Amino acid sequence: MTTTGDSQPTTEQHEHRYTGTLARTIELRWQDWWDQHGTFETPNPVGPLADPNSDRMAGKQKLFVLDMFPYPSGTGLHVGHPLGFIGTDVWGRFKRMTGFNVLHTMGFDSFGLPAEQYAVQTGQHPAITTAQNVATYRRQLRRLGLAHDPRRSVSTTDPAYYRWTQWIFSQIFNSWYDTDLQRARPIAELIQQFTDGTRLTPDGRDWSALRPDERLDVLDTHRLAYISEAPVNWCPGLGTVVANEEVTPDGRSDRGNFPVFKRTMRQWMMRITTYADRLIDDLDLLEWSDSIKAMQRNWIGRSEGARVDFASSAGPIAVFTTRPDTLFGASFMVLAPEHPLVDALTLPTHADDVAEYRRQAGTKSDVARQVDDLTKTGVFTGSYAVNPINDLPIPVWVADYVLMGYGTGAIMAVPCGDQRDFEFARQFNLPVPAIQQPPDEWFQLHGIQPSLDTSTWPQAFVGDAPYVNSSNAGTFADIIELNGLSSISDAKQRTNDWLQAHGCGAATVSYKLRDWLFSRQRYWGEPFPIVYDQTGHAHTLPDALLPLELPPTDSFSPRTFDPDDAMSNPESPLDRLDWWVDVELDLGDGPQRYRRDTNVMPQWAGSCWYELRYLDPTNENRFVDPAVEQYWMGPKDANHSGGVDLYVGGVEHAVLHLLYARFWHKVLFDLGHLSSKEPYHRLFNQGYILAAAFKDKREMYVEADDVAERDGSFTHDGNPVTREWGKMGKSLKNAVAPDDIYDAYGADTLRLYEMAMGPLDASRPWETRDVVGMYRFLQRLWRNLVDEATGELRTDLPPLDDQTERLLHRTIDGVRNDMEAMRFNTAIAKLIELNNHLTKLGGCPVDIAGPLVLMV
């Protein structure tokens, strides 16, 4: 667990040996030189970062290499953080050496919960601690020797940066989605359509006949950013609402691990669902791994089916089904407890039962819903709805296995063909009519005689099989006949056509993706550039008033609650600042009083567009100059998505950041601000650095640094502990600070070690004792060229022989191929092989010193 290494030279013969001390001297000298000479400053084609006198652009292809930028935590970097940064650095340097104009820099995703919580504890403003943390990160990353353009480093908490985050929000707020053209357009063009009558107002009145506040009501229903009274994830422990994507599978908050409750609240939403199809389809344009693409497709969850309307005393009840062909088997309906029609459908005789069931369902967190998920629960409303296909009444139930958040929040239950419906029917003794004749093998498999008596069936049947009892002859003039068909897709098609013709349904598509809950009741985030007028309508601030800076306060904390207090209500810190909230403005119709929005944006906002700001970080007139964006991100041809050439980061952002950033990028593309359809053309997921973590007998982690090993067993303070492997970090108490490695061996050894451990996309366990191997390599390389006694180039170097020259050229070829393909581990192995050969030769022939050093 301790770092061995830097043994200082003890004899004069070794005074100039390559040690950690010498490595530091060399590294620091070059890092200063790079800064002084702007070595890694990359020119833009136009604008303030253009450099007409530079030869870095002429005749070269551009290459934009990007890392997922870090959150600058208070504990600084550990050796697990920079794995991807080193990979992109090595690759970027290789591409630069082989003729590309490479853009590579690093920024900071610096809004977020930890800085705010630290501020609450210490009373120090998060802006101060954030600035300190960013400075620490910059220093640690510089020491690593990364070839970054320092002029382009941005921080999302900088008002000069979030001015444009707010501007983009305004753009999104002031646009709508044209479903005919399949793209976002400025809201002014919607107003134009209403004005000239090409689009009708909801109640058919002339646009000019609507009062100003009525017009705003109409427009607000079209905006891509909108306020909605909708079910949201309320997290009392954090005192804020969170997005669907931030809720873990067991119904807890991604941050803090507190219970999350479904509550209906007024919140900001982003209409990401309008982009669902494009977010799926355009995955085909991207060089991403199949697994990440699959995760995005799964998350969006597109499924094709039909909407079917069931008539009831409370009006039509719409359901979504992927199996319209099974409509003849629908023997009851189920509504989610939150469904708006439940009250109207419930008979007085059943009202007490329904009310009690809904109360229980409402206070149940998703955790609780999962615990007792095996037995179905539910309650009868007393009402019946009419199955449109055969005109038969079926009972309407309420049950929490139907989710308000998917489809229409109501289902037709087909117990013979759906396992959940089957279980529910069994639980409550509801009829299970058979509508397909399962094959004999199916009955054999379950050890029963073939029969359409479903009371003998152990489970629902799902699959292609001949339809039975699926005809409405005698009920309608225009009959539908599925009996005899045995193909699900044929039967679906026929049913959809019939539903369409009878006006009681239609083929449709449903998505798991929900609109993005965009507001948070916290302090350390971007304020919304929004004010509310006397009628309660939202207006964006004029661009001239941006940035809207966070108001100073000592009270950073939102009100938090008992984590299980589902009925508590959010209280934003900005709410308390009356002097800031009430404001007089002239938005074009004279000075008036307005109320500011007191929410802040989620941490994802800043990371939705940072790659664009890297391109043009000092531009005060636009978020990015179109010509600059075109140069760095423009599509290569009509079938190319455009975007960053290589994006490297961890897989944990597969649905959150990557989905949100793609959405914003597409809106900005639609509005004509960008030439690229996608932000990140090629994505590479690096692995994680794992490290041994140790737990004592109370199951608490102990500092891995203080654990002693003897004969394969481990002790801490003399007490036995158990070992496990996990992602390196503070929570497992197994972080290794890079500074220790720098001191013992130098940054180049650390860089080599991290690249040599294995392929970049694989996770690998950190072994401090292995680091010395790369140190020895560099030391031998040094010794093959430099006299350890004098520090001068050796005078006794051997001449170049044929065998060595052949090996050199094989190495050059292999290293070039490996570097191109980001196989850094095998490139390093080939360099070590060459160097081992030179060691046997007695030194490095002068003729090959140049190529060897360049490759290293």
Next chain:
RNA sequence: GCCCGAGUGGCGGAAUGGCAGACGCGACGGACUCAAAAUCCGUUGUCCGAAAGGGCGUGUGGGUUCGAGUCCCACCUCGGGCACCA
């Protein structure tokens, strides 16, 4: 349950269908040292053998092929994602 991905020495890992284990760590032996550390040289898949040499070896079982770690089928194990999604 569904969708991805991976199984190779003591460890991290390497191998366009063509000598399995490159490279590194560790271990063992040696040099240097009063000694240790560091550094250097050598050996190191496993079994038989003093050696030369030979047998066996890439999770398991089959298959394709002149030839399989690599391709195909089935299974086992592990990791990741999703999951009452109608």
